[in-house]
Amino acid sequence: xxxxxxxxxxxxxxxxxxxxxxxxxxxxxxxxxxxxxxxxxxxxxxxxxxxxxxxxxxxxxxxxxxxxxxxxxxxxxxxxxxxxxxxxxxxxxxxxxxxxxxxxxxxxxxxxxxxxxxxxxxxxxxxxxxxxxxxxxxxxxxxxxxxxxxxxxxxxxxxxxxxxxxxxxxxxxxxxxxxxxxxxxxxxxxxxxxxxxxxxxxxxxxxxxxxxxxxxxxxxxxxxxxxxxxxxxxxxxxxxxxxxxxxxxxxxxxxxxxxxxxxxxxxxxxxxxxxxxxxxxxxxxxxxxxxxxxxxxxxxxxxxxxxxxxxxxxxxxxxxxxxxxxxxxxxxxxx
Ligand code: COA
Numbered sequence: 001x002x003x004x005x006x007x008x009x010x011x012x013x014x015x016x017x018x019x020x021x022x023x024x025x026x027x028x029x030x031x032x033x034x035x036x037x038x039x040x041x042x043x044x045x046x047x048x049x050x051x052x053x054x055x056x057x058x059x060x061x062x063x064x065x066x067x068x069x070x071x072x073x074x075x076x077x078x079x080x081x082x083x084x085x086x087x088x089x090x091x092x093x094x095x096x097x098x099x100x101x102x103x104x105x106x107x108x109x110x111x112x113x114x115x116x117x118x119x120x121x122x123x124x125x126x127x128x129x130x131x132x133x134x135x136x137x138x139x140x141x142x143x144x145x146x147x148x149x150x151x152x153x154x155x156x157x158x159x160x161x162x163x164x165x166x167x168x169x170x171x172x173x174x175x176x177x178x179x180x181x182x183x184x185x186x187x188x189x190x191x192x193x194x195x196x197x198x199x200x201x202x203x204x205x206x207x208x209x210x211x212x213x214x215x216x217x218x219x220x221x222x223x224x225x226x227x228x229x230x231x232x233x234x235x236x237x238x239x240x241x242x243x244x245x246x247x248x249x250x251x252x253x254x255x256x257x258x259x260x261x262x263x264x265x266x267x268x269x270x271x272x273x274x275x276x277x278x279x280x281x282x283x284x285x286x287x288x289x290x291x292x293x294x295x296x297x298x299x300x301x302x303x304x305x306x307x308x309x310x311x312x313x314x315x316x317x318x319x320x321x322x323x324x325x326x327x328x329x330x331x332x333x334x335x
Contacts, residue, residue: 044282058164061140078136123183141288255285257315
């Protein structure tokens with residue numbers, strides 16, 4: 001049987017137009033531009049408008065990716081949406097995206113692994129492609145976390161932004177696509193990033209509202225330690241599976257959570273920071289959208305070429321991690 005590969009033929013991103021700078025936050029919070037820049041590298045974030053939802057942002061990024069791939073949405077076989085900030089707990093965000101894009105009743109699945117969601121979804125897409133089950137898959141990473149943040153909690157609300165990113169993965173017989181990956185979950189430490197109430201463990205009620213425990217809470221120091229510990233070994237395992245070494249990688253696209261975490265990863269991995277894509281200063285942490293947003297932006301500006309070999313590197317709630325070695329398109333073929 002012919003071996004099948006997955007080429008990434010389309011990519012797109014959407015960020016809401018409204019920008020909130022660190023200086024804007026100084027007006028309502030006991031914080032400063034200097035603290036935020038020094039501790040995180042963040043200067044501003046985009047925040048969704050009142051008329052936007054997670055699925056409306058996802059649809060905009062998806063349409064851009066489909067246009068780039070020159071693929072009508074009616075040709076899609078599967079939609080995977082990674083998000084931890086859906087429009088509703090149920091129905092799934094993926095079904096809202098499917099309904100907006102295609103009248104065909106194709107499978108649509110929401111993947112909830114926090115900031116690693118896009119890489120988890122991409123690896124899942126490749127399994128369906130390689131098994132010969134589906135040929136055209138839309139993979140979206142989207143987050144509207146500004147609605148789930150406690151805007152009185154300076155230790156979390158300054159860190160996040162809203163965005164969506166999407167790619168189209170298409171079956172091809174030419175070698176390319178996912179070459180190696182490493183996925184993991186350390187659920188015993190899940191309490192370090194948590195929305196304590198609003199789920200089955202603690203249903204919503206007046207007490208929840210008083211305590212503000214329906215918002216995200218985070219133990220920043222523990223998450224920081226986890227992230228800096230996991231990046232180098234996860235990269236090594238993904239590279240080993242790909243039969244590659246770090247020198248074969250053209251660009252590392254890390255999850256954009258904190259510039260200091262990215263700098264520590266670069267040092268640990270022995271890779272110059274110049275080979276890391278960094279845009280945290282403009283978008284902050286957009287969680288599951290951060291990697292597809294960085295990918296789409298740097299493909300659009302020509303810094304990343306579709307034939308480059310990429311290392312995607314992520315960590316997040318769970319606590320989860322995900323590393324993937326990907327060559328989006330084959331070397332000797334242009335789509
Ligand atoms: N502005 C000003 N001061 C702030 C602040 C803010 N926005 N947020 C926290 N502080 C204060 C703290 O209250 C603390 O004050 P204290 O010493 O008087 O108690 C001080 O700054 C230091 O806090 P600390 O938490 O030790 O800072 P830090 O250097 O660890 O940086 C984070 C905090 C959150 C930026 C950092 O831990 C981090 O990025 N962690 C990873 C988080 C992450 O990636 N989350 C997403 C996962 S996908």
